[in-house]
Amino acid sequence: MSGFFQRLQGLEPRRQQAFMAALCERLLPNYALYAQTTGHGNPAGLRAILELVWERLSVREARIDFERQAEKLAELAPPEGDDSFGARRATEAVAALSALLDTLQGEAPEAVLEVSRASRGGVRAFIELTEGEEDGERLAALVREHPLMADENDFQDAVLEAVEAGPLDRDALKALRRLGRNEGVSNLGLSAEE
Template sequence: MLTPCDIDRLAQLSSKQQSLYCLALCQRMAPNYLLFCQAVELEHDSDFNKLLSLFWESALHPKTKINFSAQRERFDSLIPDPQSYDMYGVYPALDCCVVVECLFNALLEPTGQEAEQASQTSLASVLSLLELQFGEQTEQEILAQDLVIQELAFQSELLDLIEQLELGKASMQALKTLAANQGVSNLGICLEDNA
């Protein structure tokens, strides 16, 4: 789905740029996680939102000291176990957590593959929803789906923005606005509170 050219570009991002790419995808996928928490009455949403705020705080104010190793340990308790829930929503919530893990890796022990992993996870989340809705489709049918078109367009715009990003406050704010995607997730989910 992502062209080899896109994957090369993702691999060439600095670890700072990789972390921002993961953060933007995580922000966009957040409604999937938060809706799941609401649906099963898991009270993880405020902890998850606090963690997202810390990531943005660190991105917007790089001098702020945040212990992401400690945050990562706390985050483990927020990851839902798919065996415990008999509902589809646990999988998009889990995908969102995978992208958070990519972000932690980019911040703590970067390998240079975090952005690509996050990118593929977000896209796979969209594809699994479409498979659930429509069954198996040809690649041509998949590429014609609105959610796939929007996902690829979003990731392409995000990559362009991050490659040109000045690490100043205004451009970081532009990144945050793009990532928030008007409160609509990669699966088209919108929580009324965020809209």
């Protein structure tokens, strides 16, 4: 695993941003599902901010005020008192996008690792919730061997390989985005009606 994180950190910032954007795409359905079930939040608002990130990745000279986008994003976070499972996953999506915006505003060397770990962490939490296993060791083994975790690891590997390969031109970014969208299915294997 550490080799994976070293490769991530070794990427130039724009490639790191593309990696994070693809992971954010895959976290968005969790936020949308939370918004659908609770009436809190605004998936379209989150999507719009992520669209601007993709635009900036495609068109380097795009003039986008990411500080303003970060302010808008903060308003879309679930209410602080909501500690439900859905709220925590929605908060992960917001935090991942927020870390990505940080990198577009300046130095945020740990952001790419935070986003990678947050996505895996959400999968781990979901497995713990659904498997209801009390024993720590058994649970750790379950998480490691669980199809959702295998899928998450494969997904992040595929995204990393895609951002490492060749020039990040429009076609490469489109392909990455499609990969991240994962046909509307999140890292938890859930999808929301858009």
